[in-house]
Amino acid sequence: MKIMVAIKRVVDYAVKIRVKPDKTGVETQNVKMSMNPFCEIALEEALRIKEAKLASEVVAVSMGPSQCMDTLRTGLAMGADRGIHVEFNETLYPLSVAKILRSLVEVEKPGLLILGKQAIDDDCNQTGQMIAGLLNWPQGTFASKVILDKEKQVATVDREVDDGIETLSLNLPAVITTDLRLNQPRYATLPNIMKAKSKPIKKFTPQELNVEIRSDLEVLQVTEPPKRKAGILVSSVDELIDKLKNEANVI
Amino acid sequence: MATRMILGAIRKRAVLLSASHFLSLSSVSTSRYVSTLVIAEHEGGAVKAPSISAVAAAKSLSDDASISVLLAGSGPSLHEAASHAASCHPSISQVLVADSDKFKNPLAEPWAKLVHLAQQSGGYSHIIAASNSFGKNVVPRAAALLDVSPITDVIGISESHTFVRPIYAGNALSTVRYTGANPCILTIRPTSFPVSQKTVDSKPSQASISQVDLSTFDEDLGKSRYISHTSQDSERPDLGNARVVVTGGRALKSAENFKMLEKLANKLGAAVGATRAAVDAGFVPNDLQVGQTGKIVAPELYMAFGVSGAIQHLAGMRDSKVIVAVNKDGDAPIFQVADYGLVGDLFEVIPELLEKLPEKK
Numbered sequence: 130m131k132i133m134v135a136i137k138r139v140v141d142y143a144v145k146i147r148v149k150p151d152k153t154g155v156e157t158q159n160v161k162m163s164m165n166p167f168c169e170i171a172l173e174e175a176l177r178i179k180e181a182k183l184a185s186e187v188v189a190v191s192m193g194p195s196q197c198m199d200t201l202r203t204g205l206a207m208g209a210d211r212g213i214h215v216e217f218n219e220t221l222y223p224l225s226v227a228k229i230l231r232s233l234v235e236v237e238k239p240g241l242l243i244l245g246k247q248a249i250d251d252d253c254n255q256t257g258q259m260i261a262g263l264l265n266w267p268q269g270t271f272a273s274k275v276i277l278d279k280e281k282q283v284a285t286v287d288r289e290v291d292d293g294i295e296t297l298s299l300n301l302p303a304v305i306t307t308d309l310r311l312n313q314p315r316y317a318t319l320p321n322i323m324k325a326k327s328k329p330i331k332k333f334t335p336q337e338l339n340v341e342i343r344s345d346l347e348v349l350q351v352t353e354p355p356k357r358k359a360g361i362l363v364s365s366v367d368e369l370i371d372k373l374k375n376e377a378n379v380i
Numbered sequence: 381m382a383t384r385m386i387l388g389a390i391r392k393r394a395v396l397l398s399a400s401h402f403l404s405l406s407s408v409s410t411s412r413y414v415s416t417l418v419i420a421e422h423e424g425g426a427v428k429a430p431s432i433s434a435v436a437a438a439k440s441l442s443d444d445a446s447i448s449v450l451l452a453g454s455g456p457s458l459h460e461a462a463s464h465a466a467s468c469h470p471s472i473s474q475v476l477v478a479d480s481d482k483f484k485n486p487l488a489e490p491w492a493k494l495v496h497l498a499q500q501s502g503g504y505s506h507i508i509a510a511s512n513s514f515g516k517n518v519v520p521r522a523a524a525l526l527d528v529s530p531i532t533d534v535i536g537i538s539e540s541h542t543f544v545r546p547i548y549a550g551n552a553l554s555t556v557r558y559t560g561a562n563p564c565i566l567t568i569r570p571t572s573f574p575v576s577q578k579t580v581d582s583k584p585s586q587a588s589i590s591q592v593d594l595s596t597f598d599e600d601l602g603k604s605r606y607i608s609h610t611s612q613d614s615e616r617p618d619l620g621n622a623r624v625v626v627t628g629g630r631a632l633k634s635a636e637n638f639k640m641l642e643k644l645a646n647k648l649g650a651a652v653g654a655t656r657a658a659v660d661a662g663f664v665p666n667d668l669q670v671g672q673t674g675k676i677v678a679p680e681l682y683m684a685f686g687v688s689g690a691i692q693h694l695a696g697m698r699d700s701k702v703i704v705a706v707n708k709d710g711d712a713p714i715f716q717v718a719d720y721g722l723v724g725d726l727f728e729v730i731p732e733l734l735e736k737l738p739e740k741k
Contacts, residue, residue, distance in 0.1 A: 293611030345560025
């Protein structure tokens with residue numbers, strides 16, 4: 130069985146982002162970019178499944194401008210066998226990403242698709258669910274534990290839900306999206322980074338995959354959130370209780 | 381060559397302009413009649429609070445909107461929930477009930493198909509659900525079946541097709557316009573659409589209750605099965621709706637020490653929250669995590685103990701009315717968003733608070 134993992138290049142999670150003065154978006158020039166943290170977890174899980182001899186190959190897919198190749202190389206250095214880059218230079222919304230993935234699934238025929246639960250830039254949390262819907266595959270979102278049964282072709286998934294943990298059993302092929310606690314992603318070692326340079330990355334355009342990119346969303350503006358008014362430091366518990374009681378009226 | 385490119389660009393732009401003109405015209409005509417389907421959850425015979433917030437959001441789309449609520453499940457608690465839905469908010473005009481064993485558990489596959497079916501017969505202009513683990517799981521799948529882009533975690537509605545949502549862990553707000561075909565699908569952040577007790581009490585009109593015709597519902601349900609659900613029962617209020625939240629970070633050092641925070645929570649009638657570090661260290665279960673990837677809260681009072689205030693944590697609590705931070709490190713970023721900060725050792729501050737706080741009423 131082949132596993133396909135979708136990875137996204139995003140502004141590094143530790144960067145304090147800046148909104149562009151013309152309100153068209155967020156500054157991404159000269160800002161450190163990395164693989165979306167949830168995608169690292171997705172890739173790690175795929176690699177662990179392969180290492181447990183439950184999968185034969187891990188294919189990493191990324192979509193976007195040419196710099197996504199760097200993200201794919203990182204994925205290959207972590208251990209993915211090969212990469213696919215779908216080049217597109219404008220904004221891709223989750224629906225388009227899901228449609229491109231559907232076409233790639235038709236080409237590659239993976240038995241499992243793993244994605245992160247959300248990208249930390251647009252915070253959408255949609256792509257995994259949408260591709261599962263398009264393929265009519267079952268979905269295991271927000272996974273904190275995945276157990277594959279190769280004989281029965283079933284994945285048992287623990288999901289992080291609002292009030293605890295829910296366990297589902299999914300027939301393969303299926304889509305799984307990863308939550309933070311699924312695993313601890315590995316670091317790419319230097320020899321593996323060198324090896325990754327010779328691993329193949331196939332290139333496609335959406336046209337070649339017969340996907341028409343049309344968008345039904347338009348970003349009108351991006352602004353900074355309202356600033357909170359400056360707070361004060363209190364010097365004692367008594368003063369704190371007094372302020373909460375008499376100034377803020379919350380206790 | 382260059383001229384041709386420019387001409388081509390202008391032509392393309394002109395086409396785009398006329399297209400958007402056409403779209404804006406058509407959105408004007410649809411905005412006159414807004415009919416919304418609210419996907420609702422229920423528990424113990426009542427509609428859950430986040431779903432009622434989704435009704436409040438539906439109401440703010442348009443004053444004369446018609447709002448239908450979709451409930452699914454089986455057994456007597458579904459029908460109790462349906463009569464609760466019929467009277468829980470004066471703006472609800474219709475309650476749709478899908479009664480089948482297929483909806484006994486909140487699985488995305490049958491639910492997405494159900495939303496698709498309801499849209500085919502109802503032709504709604506909008507579909508709304510709360511942005512919680514249920515809504516986030518079901519809504520994008522349903523949107524894909526309907527071939528439209530959903531909009532996640534809406535915190536503001538400025539027009540029937542224009543919405544505000546946070547991006548980059550709440551460090552930027554994006555205003556987006558939906559230009560596609562009906563339905564316009566959103567999940568809303570419940571804390572941004574509070575339901576006032578006054579609205580609920582104001583002599584609600586009894587909405588009609590009707591059954592969804594499931595005769596054409598042909599979802600193959602063999603593909604996913606519900607196995608179990610585990611949760612820790614808590615006497616304390618639900619984190620998402622609590623009026624007061626007390627949160628601990630890594631500095632609490634152990635699960636044992638978290639008990640101290642729980643005592644404080646009991647005294648304040650508060651819910652307990654945690655940072656990712658505290659959850660990863662195993663002090664508390666993951667469903668207490670507050671942040672970009674955990675729960676988003678906006679209580680009246682948020683008290684953070686031993687929380688440094690990482691970007692990802694602030695994303696989950698920055699809209700709280702009053703924020704109190706107690707931290708040993710006076711330079712911790714949490715103090716930049718705190719209304720009241722106390723630089724001190726939480727192991728001294730919490731016992732002192734426990735001693736000096738007035739008993740809750």
